[in-house]
Amino acid sequence: MPQVKMTVNGKAASGEVEGRTLLVQFLREDQGLTGTHVGCDTSQCGACVVHVNGEAVKSCTMFAVEADGAEVATIEGQAAPDGTLNVIQQAFQDHHGLQCGFCTPGMVMSAAALLKDNPKPTEADVRHYLDGNICRCTGYHNIVKAIMAASGQDVGAIAAE
Amino acid sequence: MYNFDIERPGTVADAVSALGREEAQPLSGGQTLIPTLKARLAAPSVLVSLSGIEELKGVRMEGGKLCIGGGTTHGRVAREAEAHYPGLASLAARIGDPAVRNRGTIGGSLANNDPSACYPAGALGSGATILTNSREIAADDYFQGMFSTALEEGEIVTEVRFPVPSAARYEKFIQPASRFPLVAAFVARFEDGVRVAITGASNNGVFRWPEAEVALSSSFTADALEGLTLSGDEMISDLHGSGQYRAHLCGVMTKRAVASLV
Ligand SMILES: Cc1cc2nc3c(=O)[nH]c(=O)nc-3n(C[C@H](O)[C@H](O)[C@H](O)COP(=O)(O)OP(=O)(O)OC[C@H]3O[C@@H](n4cnc5c(N)ncnc54)[C@H](O)[C@@H]3O)c2cc1C
Ligand code: FES
């Protein structure tokens, strides 16, 4: 069986996998990092979004072997070690950007990727970027608002709370 | 998903020899192939990953043509082709969603030739040349019907060369559940004439619309398309839209593309 080694949230992670083992399976089942969710398993919903070498990818649609040697970042690495939420997570809490929370890990990781490339997005930029992240609860308004707030912009005038 | 081995060669030559193994298949971004494997619609015994082959990646201008490596992601094309061929960069920027664009590649899209995929329209509409490990194929000869291309078993798309038109626009009428086009038109205006390619509509996959090309080559206006129609008989008919509806959309998308360029 192939051996894979990668860095996950700054720590070395390795294990034996099959060719068909998905990155999300390696993260959840081998590494016990169950913050990354599987909503659809068909590349539609984005609940499984993680970063591989700094880019957002759907971890249900990438083989673990393909991440050999890569830097992987998951939702577990977003807060500070003492549990203090990062600015995006805190904004989701402040603006009610989640209800059941199932989509939230993917939303936060997508938002982080967006803000890295586009630190001051417009509301339309945020909505367009979240094309691949589905939320069944919130109706998206507060997610968009949270991401706008996390980018340091005034959100008084946008989408209803 | 049935299990398989994955090989990760570092060069095209090694990939070609790995593809000589029994029931071997290339894996590029996996954005089409992994869902297919999950559905057990394919059962290769070896996947030959192209993602570690640096010579397959990159966007550059050479001899007046935009050359894109077969393993280049949609996201990278969206960023790096913008300065050279904005019409094509904009097509790449609207494929799927950001995470799909960070993995999916031009070579994978052209090899798959999904009847609703975006790149086949860009390649056919530009009159691109598809380079493989063994030959060069003109786009006009490459696309051979739904999910069918001129590629032989084990042949790898290594590069795609696009002549750069003076203006081009891809109009995509999105099918929101899949994020693929329901119907899309790629219109490219060259010094010596106009090319129009349509995706998402025909049972035979991507196609050129000769009557629209002739009309637009003599007068590049949306009005020049007035009265031109396509028959719905050979068009895809499914729960998202009838063949008639798709035929109608071909005209609307082509007109919108032209209108945005004049
Ligand atoms: C949610 C979602 C939305 C999408 N939306 C769109 C859209 O709007 N428009 C669109 O066009 N596409 C869309 N796609 C498909 C996407 O663009 C894929 O990336 C693309 O079709 C396949 O590229 P890949 O690199 O992922 O190939 P893979 O999935 O790895 O491979 C696809 C096929 O091509 C073969 N292959 C791969 N690379 C090569 C090569 N270099 N030479 C020869 N054969 C090769 C493989 O063996 C396989 O048969 C979407 C996909 C998803 C999951
Ligand atoms: S679980 Fe990966 S996209 Fe839905």
Ligand code: FES
């Ligand atoms: S908060 Fe429940 S799916 Fe988004």
